[in-house]
Amino acid sequence: MALLAKTKGFIKPEKKEVDQKPKNVANVISNKTPPNPAGDIAKERARTDWDPKEMHEFLEGNEKKSNEVLRLYQSIERDPVLQTKAEYFDITQKEERELVALRINQMTKFIETEPYKKFRRRLQLMTVIDPSLGIRMLVNLGLFLNCIKGNGTQKQYDYWAKSKESGVVKQMYGCFGMTELGHGSNVAGCETTATFDEETDSFLIDTPHIGATKWWIGGAAHSATHTVCYARLIVKDIDYGVKTFIVPLRDSQHNLLPGIAIGDIGAKMGRQGVDNGWIQFTEVRIPRFFMLQRWCKVNKHGNVTLPPLEQLSYISLLEGRVGMATDSYRIGARFTTIALRYAVGRRQFAKPGKKEESQLIDYMLHQRRLLPYLALTYAAAVGTYRLEKEHDLLLENLDKALATNDKLLLKNTINSTKSMFVDSASLKSTLTWDAADLIDQCRQACGGHGYSSYNSFGKSFNDWVVQCTWEGDNNVLAMSAGKTIIKNVQQILNNKKLKDHTMEFLNDASTLSKAKKAVIRIKEHVDDPERVLKAIAGLISKFAVDLIPISHQTWDAIGAQRVILSKLRCHYYLLESFNDKLEQDVKAKSPTRPHLENVMRLYYVTNILGPFIGEFLRFGVISPKVASYITQQYPQELCQKVRPYVIGLTDSFQQPDNFINSLIGKYNGDIYNNYLGEVKSINNPATHKAPYSEEFEQNLKRVALDEREHFSKTAEVAKKLSQ
Amino acid sequence: MALLAKTKGFIKPEKKEVDQKPKNVANVISNKTPPNPAGDIAKERARTDWDPKEMHEFLEGNEKKSNEVLRLYQSIERDPVLQTKAEYFDITQKEERELVALRINQMTKFIETEPYKKFRRRLQLMTVIDPSLGIRMLVNLGLFLNCIKGNGTQKQYDYWAKSKESGVVKQMYGCFGMTELGHGSNVAGCETTATFDEETDSFLIDTPHIGATKWWIGGAAHSATHTVCYARLIVKDIDYGVKTFIVPLRDSQHNLLPGIAIGDIGAKMGRQGVDNGWIQFTEVRIPRFFMLQRWCKVNKHGNVTLPPLEQLSYISLLEGRVGMATDSYRIGARFTTIALRYAVGRRQFAKPGKKEESQLIDYMLHQRRLLPYLALTYAAAVGTYRLEKEHDLLLENLDKALATNDKLLLKNTINSTKSMFVDSASLKSTLTWDAADLIDQCRQACGGHGYSSYNSFGKSFNDWVVQCTWEGDNNVLAMSAGKTIIKNVQQILNNKKLKDHTMEFLNDASTLSKAKKAVIRIKEHVDDPERVLKAIAGLISKFAVDLIPISHQTWDAIGAQRVILSKLRCHYYLLESFNDKLEQDVKAKSPTRPHLENVMRLYYVTNILGPFIGEFLRFGVISPKVASYITQQYPQELCQKVRPYVIGLTDSFQQPDNFINSLIGKYNGDIYNNYLGEVKSINNPATHKAPYSEEFEQNLKRVALDEREHFSKTAEVAKKLSQ
Structure with a gap:
């Protein structure tokens, strides 16, 4: 297990650095200074030139929600049952089930005493730190009751949810x-x-x-x-x-x-x-x-x-998907925080001429691995806030329309429902996949320490990945969204424009799909988010038009392409939301603005333009001559703009240590002391023999093979027996 | 947890299939036939038109090794301690540690009685089904002893390994x-x-x-x-x-x-x-x-x-890397077998006009998700066999050269060592990453059942992924390999050709890097593996030449590109090995040949040409006009050629049920009975209350909130208190 390592001859960045020349190190033991990750992190934290609370309000959508979330973080951190503990990473399945049951009991104390919306937010936050608790409660409060609400009469709902009190888990x-x-x-x-x-x-x-x-x-x-x-x-x-x-x-x-x-x-x-x-x-x-x-x-x-x-x-099934999209933002925030704090605090290899080793985050590859995920998380925050709001509005309108028998409102609501099905499907599938990758990449970026349970990656990944499968398998959902997109484009080409629909941007599909000129032709074009949105719209249109003839014969053959369309739709949604919110809610002089602009660019360059460059080029939406600028040069430039502020940008998620729940990811940045200290407290070193030690020791001390073979296979016996 | 599902309105492949029209189903209960995955799998197995043993010999390298592996499978399956059991997926950390300790004791019985090479193969196979056992023994037998061998004198080695018997774990x-x-x-x-x-x-x-x-x-x-x-x-x-x-x-x-x-x-x-x-x-x-x-x-x-x-x-550190590359083949074989058996046995959605649902594997997207991994596993088998052989030869020559003081042999060996460092680094990093993806994708392809521990994905993934981090972090290793490749190309351009080196194919780098004409220009070119090899060599040369000037200023800035070069080098190695072995060892009329040809093409089209198409196009190694043939049309055609034989192709890995260790992946294909049967036997349904049930029930039966609040917050009291 020990080897997170490479040989001297092959690991060092520069051959000359091999420490061949002996050097004086008088007073050997005491002149060694221990690493000081907390100092590095504090220094970089001081660089933050904006108010993290203001940034948090941007991320959460508004001040009120930001406050609610922060109060809930505090409430959970103080709660003796709901709070996290590093030692819980050691519990067995049986113990985990019991812990979750006790937490359910604890949660029911709040369900009867706080506003239901606040309780749902509490549950949503708890779901990130205890996904078993989340789903175990949501099975009853979400799936079971939503199904009754959606398919039962009002009286049926009232009976089961209220008279029989399943709505308050009673x-x-x-x-x-x-x-x-x-x-x-x-x-x-x-x-x-x-x-x-x-x-x-x-x-x-x-x-x-x-x-x-x-x-x-x-x-x-x-x-x-x-x-x-x-x-x-x-x-x-x-x-x-x-x-x-x-x-x-x-x-x-x-x-x-x-x-x-x-x-x-x-x-x-x-x-x-x-x-x-x-x-x-x-x-x-x-x-x-x-x-x-x-x-x-x-x-x-x-x-x-x-x-x-x-x-x-x-x-009623939409709620789960919307929730999972939002979960993706929060889990992304949690793990980028851990990995970036570690990347700032951890040092590895000294650059030529430097005595001190470099911080991980100062390696270009490390930036390229982590910062695009940070940017994606920012985009996911804004996009999923919008999705939540649109979903709430939809349910409100539907209830209103049905209650007042308002046919026009009902018709509009049904249109919005259609786009909500596509949007929630493409956001749920794209973001839960991305979040799984994000956790995994952040883990790898923390090296061996990412593999320790106490740093949260393993359990969170394992708890997370089922999100890609349940409540609509991601491939099935994405193919379904992709299919609707193709059909929408076809309908638009037949002059039936979309209305009350989030994909009205495709109403120009006819023009977009015929455009000969690339949308992004020069470097400067990449800086304009409106143009990038147009490029995505153009790609979706051209791609869909290309697939329509095949779709008339077989949808099956274009399954993979439908998944790509769904991803593009998700990213259009996120970028549109990010850009709109930036324009509408962030003052020109806000200290957050330049950072948000860099993060947004990094988001779309590394999460949209780069990964889909093949498609953008194939359909002539991006000119070949800017391709390598987009995939290589510009991402590095943007990374370097974001790099100095990674501590501030992750602090702005405002997730407290209790929520982060990772020994190497704590706010104070004292990585090694936090880690060793807790590991010692959980696994008492005084117990230095394993329970099974006796059997193991006995085997090490076993008698010689000859003796174990009753001395019957010795040369001597062979001689006797062969006579 | 329940929802692996989508809504009726959005899941079905064709809208017309919504079952709106009532239909007669007299005698409802008994006319329902249960699913018959075993029948489907048996039917497809019968299609196999080659001898799986012959294919196994191809995969394992030769008849002798194939026999040894099969005998070891049998020995392990029969061994009461070493054999796998589904119930082990339920054990706690403490129990797992004890089980591993008992297995170590059991393994020591063999280490003293069978040839060491056979024992190492036994340990290698055990490592796939019990990675904790594997590494726990290898820490002693591999790392500890190799370190002594590599860095100690012969007498030191003899003392610790032999006199003190650590070489036989005694x-x-x-x-x-x-x-x-x-x-x-x-x-x-x-x-x-x-x-x-x-x-x-x-x-x-x-x-x-x-x-x-x-x-x-x-x-x-x-x-x-x-x-x-x-x-x-x-x-x-x-x-x-x-x-x-x-x-x-x-x-x-x-x-x-x-x-x-x-x-x-x-x-x-x-x-x-x-x-x-x-x-x-x-x-x-x-x-x-x-x-x-x-x-x-x-x-x-x-x-x-x-x-x-x-x-x-x-x-001495190379051995671990070589071993991990080989592990990647075996774990890939194991999980493609599980996922493809499931894909043949599982049915989902009926095609228009069909009553019976379709087999998962008949969906194009499903083929595109799984078959490239199957093909990669075949390539990895052949390539890692070669790597093992080259590594063995290297150690042999080194020992010989040092023992006889043969300076020429030593010099040649040092050259081979250099290429072995690059090859083992690029194969270890590329293949352990790919294997992690493979396990994860195969899990997702089994839907919810992939998430059950008893089907092996979860534990295997968790045990596996540390391979990407230890004994050379994959990014560090790959960057190191990429750096050497760039340096080699530079050296070749300076007219110093490589000798006794596996990368002699780059000795044409000068010509290759200047070539104006694309190597792959028309569809037919894609069918020629020699040409594809030349295309990879061309890409590596051009890419390296492109990076040389930057490398003179900073290696750091081209970290990501060095990782790509390392991956390309790995794939060149695998394809070269696959193609050579096919030409040398497989008779023209062997029934395995057409299948191997298809699999090899599928391998390089979907694992090399497709994923790196952006680079191939950027450097003009592939003409843009064949790009979409390579990324879209041809992979589907190849998938369809391989699809009918997936059972035979996975059977040819010859991994027995004990080794597969997955309830839905067993040879007999009786997925649902195997699964439910074992789940019932491990989790006795007679125990229908949880140990913590009382607390949970009590909370459900809690008294009303008013009473719990001592009736102090009622309207009545409010009235009193406000007076």
């Missing part, structure tokens, strides 16, 4: 019975059945075979009392497709009900604190009115009313 | 004390001191400050009795730089020696079965002859002889 605990062992992304293919029995006015819920076993159901193994079960509605031998049903799993004594078989699905890559389970139903009978009947209804005679506007019933 | 156990808390890659910067005390003819080993604490030392926390300590040699106040010293840590009773402070560094992202520790030395005295004195010597009067040829002392 009396009952709901889980989300959608995924089956054999069906994940294809929800419409679920095979659990809900067969109507007219005689008893009830449904029989049944698992027809192993493939229809509900699987991965968070909270099912031990916590949930009820599930919302996705099952095929069968009435009078007719299959009406997948609908939703409330099915009780455990009685009021928390014992399993008859016909319910449940088991723990066991160990997972991450989120070990969640009791995911599998469920098999065998002739489980539920009253007819346990079916969620907002859109699809079955009356007691078995007459079925099909939904008028099924799409609306899926709006 | 009496003593060595660890590798190189890395310090503040020094990883920069070994020459280590600050532990070894000060010569003439009076007592001994060295004082000392840790001058916290930054010099030895850190990450595998085996130090509980197992090791000795360490080879990297420390600055100080004689008569003169610092001679970092040398190596044997320092005893524990006495024969396995108790820590005076002056030795050791602690466990605790929880890690992976390799939890290794007892990594930290060590601080305080005035630890060792006899002078514990210093390894092959190259650098100190006599009893404190006269220091410096090494004549220091570079040779680092050859």
Whole structure:
């Protein structure tokens, strides 16, 4: 494990630096000064020429939200149950599950006493430091209740959420019975059945075979009392497709009900604190009115009313995606903070002629590896704030339209819903992927110390990556978004412009797609964010136009291209938001402005123009003669502009040590003392023998092979036996 | 956790497929046939039109090695201690450490009874299924002993390895004390001191400050009795730089020696079965002859002889890098097997007009995600076999040259050593990175089931990724390799051609770098591997020539480009090996040949030409008019040629279930029964309440908020109190 190292002959930057010449080092021991990372970090912190609180307000969207977030950080840090502890990185799966259960209990104290929006923000923050807690509560508060809200009548919602108090995690605990062992992304293919029995006015819920076993159901193994079960509605031998049903799993004594078989699905890559389970139903009978009947209804005679506007019933699924996009910002902030503090505090190899080793961050490659992620995180902050706001507005308008029967508002809302489906899909998929890469790259940038659990990378990565798979597998989501984009462009080319839609920028697709002249032709063009937006719009248009003919034959063959379109759409959204917010909210003389401008440029040069340069060139949106400026020269220039302020830029995320939860990433920058100190306190060096030491020692002290072989294979015996 | 899902309105491939029309499904329960992945896999297996054993011999290099590997697979599978078990995915860190210790004991039974080369192969295979075991043994057998061999005299080696039996893991156990808390890659910067005390003819080993604490030392926390300590040699106040010293840590009773402070560094992202520790030395005295004195010597009067040829002392470090490159092949084989079996057995969404859902592998995007990794694994098999052979030959020649004092052989060997440093660095870094991506992508391709521990992705990824960091951080290694490549090209341009060097293909650099005409101009050119090799050589030459002027000012600014050069060098090596072996070892009429040809093309199109297309275009090595053929059309065509044989191609890796160690990846393909069956056996569903259930239930049943607030906040009380 020891080798984070290379040989002398091959590691040093300059051959001449090999320390061949002996040199005088009188008074050997005491003249060695220990490293002083805290000093380096403090020095660079002092360079910050803006108010981090002001920057935080920019990142969080506004002053009010910034204050709320800061107060919540404080509340969590002080809470004896919710606060993080380095020693928790050592706990077992069983202990983690218990810790999460205790934290759920603690969280319920707040759910009944603080405004619900504030509680949701608390939960969102807790989700970053304890993702198992997050999803375990969101299964009930998000998925279960949103499903009832979206698919049930108001009375059904009121009953389960309010009378039965699942909305405050009381009396009952709901889980989300959608995924089956054999069906994940294809929800419409679920095979659990809900067969109507007219005689008893009830449904029989049944698992027809192993493939229809509900699987991965968070909270099912031990916590949930009820599930919302996705099952095929069968009435009078007719299959009406997948609908939703409330099915009780455990009685009021928390014992399993008859016909319910449940088991723990066991160990997972991450989120070990969640009791995911599998469920098999065998002739489980539920009253007819346990079916969620907002859109699809079955009356007691078995007459079925099909939904008028099924799409609306899926709006409730958007919340999860919007949340994951926002999570990506916060986790990105957390890990860029750790990696950049380390990169400033850590020194490695001395430059020619220097005695002191260089700070990691002063290596160009190190800047190129980390600073684009810092810039992306800034863009993600602004973009996901906008996404959250648009999502809130959508739900508000929908409720209003339905309550007042306002048809025009409903129509507009449906348009916005369409763009929200694309936007949330492309942001969720692009940003959760990027965040996974970000954590991994930041870990690698911290070398061996990135591999220690106490620095948070391992557990966070493992807990994180499922975000790329659940609530819409990223590839499936991105292909879906890409498909809609192509269809939108086609519709625009047919002169049906988009309205009440975030992709109205594509309404020029016809002109954009025919443009002969490259949008970005000279270096100066790269500095203009409006032009860059136009370039992305141009690329999307040309790319889509190129794919339309193929799409008429097969969508399948252009899966990879649809994913690229989805990513481009995400980045358009982020850049547009960043640029707008910068223009609207940041005063010309604000000390934050020059830094934000550099960060924004670094963001789009290294996250958009660079990675997609092949496409930009292929479609002639960028001139070949600026290509290597964009991919090589300019990123380095921008990195060097941002580099001096990395401590201030990460401090501006304002995440306290409790939230950062990393021994090498603490604010005071005293990397080595923080690290060794805590490692010693968690793993007492006085215990210097392992529990299994005896067996190990005995084997080291084993007798010679000859003796173990009863001396029967010796030359002497061979001689005897061969006679 | 439940949501691996998307909404009906947005998931299906074709809108028309929404199951809006009710259909008759009389006899609902029994007419549902369960999924039959085993049948699908068996059907595709039958398609294999070659002998997997013959293919295995191609992959392993020759028949003898293939047989040895297969016999070892069998031996490991039957061994009660070494065999894998799904339930091990549930064990805690403490249990894992104990399991690894027991396995070490078990392995020592073989080390004394089978040929050492066979034992090393056994250990290499065990390293894939139990990486903690692998590194824990290699710390002693590889790093510790190689260091003694490389830096000690023959007598020193004989003493520690043979008399003291550390070569058979008996009496003593060595660890590798190189890395310090503040020094990883920069070994020459280590600050532990070894000060010569003439009076007592001994060295004082000392840790001058916290930054010099030895850190990450595998085996130090509980197992090791000795360490080879990297420390600055100080004689008569003169610092001679970092040398190596044997320092005893524990006495024969396995108790820590005076002056030795050791602690466990605790929880890690992976390799939890290794007892990594930290060590601080305080005035630890060792006899002078514990210093390894092959190259650098100190006599009893404190006269220091410096090494004549220091570079040779680092050859011993190559073994680890070569081993990690080979590991990349085997881990790649393991995970492509799992993901491709799953992709054949799993069905998702029905194509228009089809009743049965499609197999995952029939989606173009799925092919594009997985098949390039399969092809890369084939290339890695052949390339790393060559690397192993070249490394063996090198050590043989070196021993021979030194033993016979053959100066010519020594000179040639030194030349080969130089290319081995570049080759092992670029293969180690490129392939360990690729393998990390491969595991991660294969996991994502298995959707939610990839996240279950029992399918092996999570633990393997966590155990794997440290390979990108240790024994030469990948970026540091790759930059070093890239630097040598640039220097080599410069040397060639100065008319000093390479000799006895694997990069002799660059001897044409002058012509190659000046070539005006693109090497690949038409589609047919892409089919010719020789031409592709020439294109890579051309790109490396032009790229290097481009960088030479910058390198004269700063190597730092071209760090990223040096990493690219290193990757290109790795791929040249792999393709050259693949193509040579195909031409030399595979008969024209062998049924394996057409498949190998397709796989090789898929390898270089999707792993070399595609990913580096930007560079190939920028330097005019590939004509722009074939660019989109290379990145889009041709990869799909090649994928479709390989697709029908994915079961046979992965079966040919011949890894048994015990080695695959994944419930969804077993040979019989009975994915769902294997999975649910084992999950039930490990997590007994009869235990349906969590140990912490009572606290959780009590909180659900808590009394109303009013009561918990002592009824002091009611309207009634408010009225009273406001009077």
